[in-house]
Amino acid sequence: MTGESEPEVTADVLGTLVVRVDGVPVSLGHTRQKAVLVVLLTEAGQVVPPDRLIERVWGERPPSRARSVLRTYLSHLRRALAGTGITITWRGTGYLVTAGPGTVDLHRFRRLLTEARSTDDPWRASALADEALGLWRGEPLAELDTPWAHSTREHLRREHAAARADWIDWALTCGRHGELVPELLTRATDDPLDERLAGQLMLALYYEGRQADALEHYQRTRRQLAEELGTDPGPALQDLHHRILSADSSLVIPESRPARESGPAAVPRQLPAPPLPFVGRRDELEHLDAVFTTAGPGATVVISAIAGAGGIGKTWLALHWAHRHIDDFPDGQLFVDLRGFSPDGEAMNSAAAVRGFLDALGVEPGRLPADLHAQAALFRSLVAGKRMLIVLDNAADTGHVSALLPGGRSCTVLVTSRNRLTGLVAGHGAQHFPLDLLTKGEALALLRSRLGADRVDAEPEAVADLLASCGRFPLALGIAAGRARTQPALSLASLAAELAELGLGALDSDDPGASVPAVLSWSLRALAPQEATAFALLSAAPGPDIGLPAATSLLALSPEQTHRTLQALVDASLLDRDVQGRYTMHDLIRAYATTLTSAVPEPERQAALDRVVDFYLQSAVNADRLLDPHRAPIRLGSPSSGVRPQPMADLPDALAWLDVHHPHLLAAQHVAARLHRDQKVWHLAWALSTFHGRRGHRHDKFAVWRAALDAAGRLHDPVARIFAHRLLGSAHAELQRHSNAIEHLHQALDLAQAHGDRLQQARTYDTLAWAWARQGDPGLALENSRYALELFRALEQPVWEANALNTVGWYAAQLGDYDTARNHCEAALTLHRRHQDLDGEAEALDSLGFIDHHTGRHHEALNFYEQSVALFRALGNTVEVARVLDGTGHPHLALGRPTLALHAWREAMELYREQGRDSDAERIQRQLDHLENSVAAGHDSAC
Known part of the structure; x- marks a missing residue:
């Protein structure tokens, strides 16, 4: 040996x-x-x-x-x-x-x-x-x-x-009902038809002194059994119900443990069962692994605060990671649900949690110090030098966990909370793990694990609808899967249709642990009244997200107060803040917040929406003035009290703001229409016109002016109706709806003539010219453009006169009258430069390029085209950049430069496609195909 x-x-x-x-x-x-x-x-x-x-x-x-x-x-x-x-x-x-x-x-x-x-x-x-x-x-x-x-x-x-169920029975007999209730509530949510589990939960609640809750859970189980299976609870559960109802003397609350024998205390192993099945979260698990590996047991305390909205899966992630690493903590694992966002509104106080840990570590009740600080010190002494895992679940704030943190350098702590616990991160060096939605792949894997691959794969379209309705939110997916699992005859298509029809209501339940609205409501209880009101109002804010300036106007607070309020909602995981600093709300959270708006008085709600609509309107007008400084202004009136419009520094700043806030402006018009703010409806359409033209948003232009025409019909303002008919006619023309375009433009012209508005007559003739040209009739286009030119001259409107001069020249060129065309376009260019109208200058340069190319002056044509493109690029007018590049390819080709023609046309085609101008893109593609074939065949020696 x-x-x-x-x-x-x-x-x-x-x-x-x-x-x-x-x-x-x-x-x-x-x-x-x-x-x-x-x-x-x-x-x-x-x-x-x-x-x-x-x-x-x-x-x-x-x-x-x-x-x-x-x-x-x-x-x-x-x-x-x-x-x-x-x-x-x-x-x-x-x-x-x-x-x-x-x-x-x-x-x-x-x-x-x-x-x-x-x-x-x-x-x-x-x-x-x-x-x-x-x-x-x-x-x-x-x-x-x-x-x-x-x-x-x-x-x-x-x-x-089965083992877990047996253990629960034994643990209840041993008086461990207090620590079992949170787990049993969760398990009952996952499997609401398990009668044994229902009985265990009822017994634990009764032992906790919560007889009413135990009886309520019985009734909930009875209803679900009747609805789902058409049956009543079995004899055992009925008998338990009667015994609880009558406070049967046989239901003696067991003592917590028998008298301890001398010897070493048992190693605490308090972790609840690991979540099975567990899917996804690979990146988060790897991140936790990396932190743990870097520090490691025996090296330093690793405090990881896992934050996220209710139902996002914080506890599941913490428990799954804990069970994967259970062998790394040979001295035991402590777990406590601090109930920081409990449905009954009563969080566990730190003193009770500390006593629970001391109890698990074998401290006799007689040895417990009376003072919390002394108890916390004893706890730190007992875990010092031990390799233990401490999981603090559902913490309300940093103060909730401070007394539960070990003082040595050997333990690992995981903290989950809906709040971000910035004090824990700053004061204790905690690693912060914000938990987001599941990926599409993870969400699909969750459904497959709950319902089986065959059932999920058999209805791919319904599954896609389910994922969309649940928004990749784990709790929502779990509820949907639970409903499908307990009703195996129910098709997933029927379930998806129910979710689509009922929305958040389909994810509600009598069981607060299995209800999205109930779970989110627990977060609301921790908010201050001003924060709760802001949460409700933000759900109605127009657009997919909101920035600090718009929120400041919505809430009528100072920027500093608004920032603090939004940050509180971020900390509570009810809002997210993206890398651009904008605040977003998950669709399910927004749907829940919308249900709370009724708690805000109607006048206050409407005033908030008026302010945010005014913010977007006034800011858009500020931006439009930079896009087109020569555009005649409209009378907006004063904004609502508390509105702080966004200032714009320059043209690039204005374009950038409009690009970001375009969806918010469209949504703001919808809000204004819903509130019957007709003046703001057509003013928003007006404020977007220049931007829509430069970015090629043809369908959006049509939508906003159709809404503007409806609103203008209710106003006693002929200018609003003329504008709406004229711009809606223009939108119809862009979408190739020629008869509608001409009809609306003639209505605008009739209204302008009836009210003696010569400026609107001139502008309508100008638009009619463009509409006839779109319809392929340059003769009528030239005729209407001449009418417009005469009126603008008579009105002494030099910039509009210059526009009309260029328009006459352009249509004359289309008809082959190049001398008339050149004279008018050169006069237009001079006038535009005199008045520093860059837009008009770029248009005139493009026209002269076209004229020179068609009269054989290809080098001169390219010079004009290049100047025009440079100006349009500087103005952010991608619509006109595409059109001028389209023209540029022809003189390049005429000069034997096919490569340069290819470059110009390829860029033009990409822009046409981005703008949804499919017929133009197809035409360019044909030109490119022909040119590339010619080059490949060696037909062009310039290649």
């Missing part, structure tokens, strides 16, 4: 396969090789024939020469396992794995449960089951994805669930 002790060998298959010798992992090779060992360890002590082993490892698609590959894997595994006491041998018809008693966690799990179920001592049974359940570290047989693995995994899950 050498006197050396045998090495401690463990093999884990209840999670990712790990074989350890004295705590050190053994290298087992690649995943498929490990899968072979997983199958053998699962069947340890039994002979597994090669064909069965191949089927379980590879499923229906084994490799060619599978037996040869299997023998190679087994040879490598034997070498890797040498000295571990785990052997693989051939026994007559197959392979046999032999391992020491207690080596394989699965078999140890089953032996511990058998022993627990055979004892009459509930405290011993509870301890044995606790140890058995502690062996689970995630998804069993994680290396395998075969039919056998799926079937075995499902069987193991049922074993785990």
